[in-house]
Amino acid sequence: MQEQIFNMHTHIFPEKIADKAVDAIGAFYDIPMELHGTSEHLLEDGSKIGVTRYLVCSTATTAHQVESINNFVAAETAKHPEFVGFGSLHPEYDGISKEVDRMESLGLRGIKLHPDFQKFNIDDEAAYPIYEAAEGRFPILFHTGDDRYDFSHPTRLLRILDRFPKLVVIAAHLGGYHCWDDAHVYFGHPRVFIDTSSALPFMDSERALSIIRSHGTDRVFFGTDSPMWNHVSEWARFGALGLTAEERRRILWENAAGLLL
Numbered sequence: 001m002q003e004q005i006f007n008m009h010t011h012i013f014p015e016k017i018a019d020k021a022v023d024a025i026g027a028f029y030d031i032p033m034e035l036h037g038t039s040e041h042l043l044e045d046g047s048k049i050g051v052t053r054y055l056v057c058s059t060a061t062t063a064h065q066v067e068s069i070n071n072f073v074a075a076e077t078a079k080h081p082e083f084v085g086f087g088s089l090h091p092e093y094d095g096i097s098k099e100v101d102r103m104e105s106l107g108l109r110g111i112k113l114h115p116d117f118q119k120f121n122i123d124d125e126a127a128y129p130i131y132e133a134a135e136g137r138f139p140i141l142f143h144t145g146d147d148r149y150d151f152s153h154p155t156r157l158l159r160i161l162d163r164f165p166k167l168v169v170i171a172a173h174l175g176g177y178h179c180w181d182d183a184h185v186y187f188g189h190p191r192v193f194i195d196t197s198s199a200l201p202f203m204d205s206e207r208a209l210s211i212i213r214s215h216g217t218d219r220v221f222f223g224t225d226s227p228m229w230n231h232v233s234e235w236a237r238f239g240a241l242g243l244t245a246e247e248r249r250r251i252l253w254e255n256a257a258g259l260l261l
Helices: 015-029 039-046 063-079 096-105 125-134 154-163 205-215 231-239 245-260
Strands: 005-011 051-057 083-088 110-113 140-142 169-171 192-195
Touching (some): 039 051, 039 231, 051 063, 051 110, 096 125, 125 140
Parallel strands (some): 051 083, 083 110, 110 140, 140 169
16 A cells, blocks of 8 residues: 655745755755755656655745745645645744734745744744744744754754743754754654654664654654755655654654644
C-alpha cells in the first residue's frame, strides 16, 4: 500500500522572481539549490515519491513584502488543492493583528518566520505582537538554528514558549539547523513540532533517529525544504533512518493531518 506523504516544509515563489530568489537562498547558505522554486516544479518533483499534500510558504524579508507574499501564497493554495499555505509576517509590519485576520480570511493556515533572513531575535519584544496574534490560532513555522548566527537559537525559542503558553510552533530542521546539540532544550515539549528538512544531509542516520525519538515521533514531520533539496534524495535519507512502519505513518502523514487538516 502506498504511504501517504505530507511534505511539511516547502517554499514557492512567483515565476518571474523564482530564479533570483532561489539563487539568493543558495548564496546565503552556500549550498547549490536542487529545484527551481515554482509551484509547478514542486508538484512535479514531489510526484516522484508520491507526495499528495504540501505546506507551502515564503518569507517577507522586509515589512512591505508581507501583503504581497500572503496574497501570492493564498492564490497558489487556491489554485492547487494539494497545498496548505502559511503566510508571512515581519516584526516591523504595522497592523499585525489585522493582517492575521486577513490571512485567515484568505484561507492561510499558519505563519512562517525566518529570523536569520528577517534579522530579528526570536525572543525580541518587537516580535511579541506576532505571537500574541498567533497564539491559540495559528501555528508558527520557525527557521530554527544556525551556527553562524544567534537570531534563531533554540534557547530563544524556548523563552517564547514559556511566555506564550498557547503558542504552537514548528522548529524546523530537527529543531536547530547546525545547532542540534542545543535543540534538546525542547525535546518532548507538547507545543513543539520539528521537521526533517535540511537536517538529514548533515548527520548520520543514527543521530537523526535519536533526535526524532527523543522528541517523540508524534511531534515530527517529514519535510524537504524545497527548493533546497529534491524529493528523491530526501526520501532516500528518510528511508535510511530505520523507523518502524507506525513511526513512518505518523511522521509522513498523521501528525501533519492532525495539525492542519
